[in-house]
Amino acid sequence: METIYDVVIVGAGPGGSATAYYLAREGLSVLLLDKADFPRDKTCGDGLTPRALAILDDMGLLDHLVEVGCRITGMEIYGPNGQSIAAPIPASNGRPGYMLVVPRLALDNTLREHALARGAQFEPRVHVTDVKAQGDSVLVSGERSGQPVSFTGRVAVIAAGANLRLLLRLGMISETPPTMVAARAYYDDIDVLSDRVQFRFDGVPLPGYAWVFPTGQRSANIGAGYFARSKRERTRFASPQDALRSFVETSHIKDVIGRARRVSPVKGYPLRVDFTTAPTFSERVLLVGEAAGLVNPLSGEGVDYALESARVAADHLIGMVQSADFSRARFEAYDRDLREHFQALFEFCDRLRGLFFNRPALNLLIKVAAMRNDLKMLLIRIVLGDHTVPRRVAISKVIRTLLWPRRLSKPVDVR
């Protein structure tokens, strides 16, 4: 007899596996599908912000990840002219005052195994090509090793990341939204690696940035990415890999990485940053994580939002399954909840990117922030996606800094 799962989830990245964990913990029957076999790599900077760590803690995984990851307590931001600011990562809103860098090869497998330990089932090498509501269930179909396969759930979750093909095929989106493109590689034998994460605007196409995220005392994940509103802009550089190659050749970063060895291929991938206009559901289907465009448009961080949206989705799915109510109103309630969580923050980040992701503005902001602790901490909290930042005050502070830098550049409180 055919098994009907409560929830079938497409994609076992952080969004899919965390959703599976929260559902299985409440006793729902969950099937997790992925086109890959695990452990699998995912092109990423591997940085876990305090937001991500708070959810991983809620899932009971933080202590383990602290052991396997690289713990980072400070951040540096470099302007296009190479001037920098540095500060400790603040513990705000009860979240940890540090970041972790955990290679996705390890993180994603840990999350998936955690969901399986709670009772979720997993099918690898299933490439899903269709998700169709039919009466009181949903059919998820695709292929494994060239053979057609299908699975039935009462509801489905698409957590397939930036892979747009499925959403285009389902008609949930009609064209490729504006995206970021980024590439990363792992480096070893770095001579003068700082013990802070670095966000860098020197030597990268703007609007864009590069990062140096230490993975150990002398090793790092180094990457670069840029925002592309149109296909033309996406091809401004031959590829994000080229943007990274040219970034590691710039004089500033050469001083940091010296004669470091690249120990992995340079890999690139797109990032969906369009949550403010993205759909989040269709009939009997919810979107989670990057499939809903949930990557911070300023920092390119998406693991945190994938995990947070997974918890929000799980709450709604548990309610739907327990009440056997899969009406449109239930799905609209999920959309409303996601918008309440993220819409204002993402609109704010979009606006800031428009205002200051250009060479003169960034140089000026970093110059003034180097003298003013309040502006410096504000920038660092914004980069970390701290939703408690007073947004109106922040926008006005940034605008006033750009308009009247002298008036605002008196040194104040530099504790």
Ligand SMILES: Cc1cc2nc3c(=O)[nH]c(=O)nc-3n(C[C@H](O)[C@H](O)[C@H](O)COP(=O)(O)OP(=O)(O)OC[C@H]3O[C@@H](n4cnc5c(N)ncnc54)[C@H](O)[C@@H]3O)c2cc1C
């Ligand atoms: C270069 C780069 C650097 C980044 N750096 C960071 C960083 O430092 N920190 C951070 O927080 N975020 C970073 N991000 C963003 C982050 O990687 C993503 O936002 C995050 O992985 C999203 O999680 P997810 O679970 O939504 O999707 P994903 O992690 O992309 O997982 C999707 C899963 O779905 C599977 N899948 C896709 N299509 C199908 C299909 N049709 N059938 C079956 N399975 C399918 C895939 O195999 C994959 O396992 C970076 C992204 C890039 C490209």
